[in-house]
Amino acid sequence: MDPDSTQQPIATPVVRTADRLQPFGTTVFAKISRKALAAQAINLGQGFPDFEGPDFVKEAAAKAIFDHPNQYAPLGGLPVLTKAIADRWREDAKTPIDHATQVTVTAGCTEAIAATILGLINPGEKVIIFEPFYDSYLACLALAGAELIAVSLHRSPGGDFAFDPDELAHAAAQPGVRAILLNTPHNPTGKVFSRDELHTIATLCCDNDLIAITDEVYDRLVYRDPFNPQAKHVRLATYNGMADRTVTLNSLGKTFSLTGWKIGWAIACPELTAGVRAAHQFLTFAVATPLQHAAAVALGVDDSYYGQLADTFRAQRDLLADALESLGFAFARPAGGYFILADHTAVSHRLGLADDMAMCDYLIDHVGVATIPPSVFYTRPELGRSLLRFAFCKTEATLHAAIERLGRMKK
Numbered sequence: 001m002d003p004d005s006t007q008q009p010i011a012t013p014v015v016r017t018a019d020r021l022q023p024f025g026t027t028v029f030a031k032i033s034r035k036a037l038a039a040q041a042i043n044l045g046q047g048f049p050d051f052e053g054p055d056f057v058k059e060a061a062a063k064a065i066f067d068h069p070n071q072y073a074p075l076g077g078l079p080v081l082t083k084a085i086a087d088r089w090r091e092d093a094k095t096p097i098d099h100a101t102q103v104t105v106t107a108g109c110t111e112a113i114a115a116t117i118l119g120l121i122n123p124g125e126k127v128i129i130f131e132p133f134y135d136s137y138l139a140c141l142a143l144a145g146a147e148l149i150a151v152s153l154h155r156s157p158g159g160d161f162a163f164d165p166d167e168l169a170h171a172a173a174q175p176g177v178r179a180i181l182l183n184t185p186h187n188p189t190g191k192v193f194s195r196d197e198l199h200t201i202a203t204l205c206c207d208n209d210l211i212a213i214t215d216e217v218y219d220r221l222v223y224r225d226p227f228n229p230q231a232k233h234v235r236l237a238t239y240n241g242m243a244d245r246t247v248t249l250n251s252l253g254k255t256f257s258l259t260g261w262k263i264g265w266a267i268a269c270p271e272l273t274a275g276v277r278a279a280h281q282f283l284t285f286a287v288a289t290p291l292q293h294a295a296a297v298a299l300g301v302d303d304s305y306y307g308q309l310a311d312t313f314r315a316q317r318d319l320l321a322d323a324l325e326s327l328g329f330a331f332a333r334p335a336g337g338y339f340i341l342a343d344h345t346a347v348s349h350r351l352g353l354a355d356d357m358a359m360c361d362y363l364i365d366h367v368g369v370a371t372i373p374p375s376v377f378y379t380r381p382e383l384g385r386s387l388l389r390f391a392f393c394k395t396e397a398t399l400h401a402a403i404e405r406l407g408r409m410k411k
């Protein structure tokens, strides 16, 4: 007899997302990108370039597929890449590191964040994060069963963001705190943490025996100019006492406009690296071998590449910033990264829109431009309701088209 014809009632399977991930739903980036596509809106939401990375890196990847084995790379990464990462580190941080025991190649910075948190933070331990924050941090804490202590980056009337040192010191002194997670240059504010701010953070880490996790994916995108005369990327790991308590995270995606490659890395002392690798071996074990060969070629690039890259992004920032200012958005020009975080109050009042979500929906549906509503980057969403995040990592043509559409908003 056909087993399907028994007429037995079939139990409905219980299918649901695990409790620890329930609160997160789908990331805002996927949601906005989907909406933008459906509405044919120009996507200034998700932070990815709409232009390609350099040909010499793509050619190196194509060649690697044919010239080298396409099998698993070692857990820590291909030696040719870990050496290239260690070489760059020696040049930038002026300290040598051992590529074999201090560098771990991961699937983008996203996996480096996850492996660091899962590998070094115990359930119930607390991690301090500056808010607003990149959304994967909170989800990774939830995966690790760790707790968040959010310390705000307060917005000054001029649009700059800064933390209150007393608030940070109070957070660092709480029982059960294990780490401070820092992102500089910062997404979404564009803040580049100053030497003094990093000194404060380093001192707190040493005084309270905390580790630091620094996400530096925008390290090459720093715009020192009359708007930000002091801007300079400084690595927290280079501060006194920090080399043995810092995990520095980075990736190829932003620096080489290859966000789809997902080649990232974590740099730390051997003891912290052991923790990162303990998680990495079970998350991905190793990442795309040919792309690791090409990443090594990319990192061998002459320093002038980075200068040109920052010049290009600065021009894109200014193109969009000039237009947004003339429309009534209020912000300080970002010193680093891909984004302008602007106060939309003057514009949204004119349009009768309540908050960042309403503004974001309006811009997609009626103006044809997608942005990100920053309240999702806060534990206290009310702090982000008057803001909107615009990505300027787009071609001049894309930015001009978006500016033209934004200009049609009724004044």
Ligand SMILES: Cc1ncc(COP(=O)(O)O)c(C=O)c1O
Pocket: 047, 107, 108, 109, 110, 111, 134, 183, 186, 187, 215, 217, 250, 251, 252, 253, 259, 262, 263, 264
């Ligand atoms: C602050 C920050 N960290 C990490 C990432 C993710 O990096 P990757 O694409 O290398 O995984 C992003 C991407 O937008 C980011 O903005």
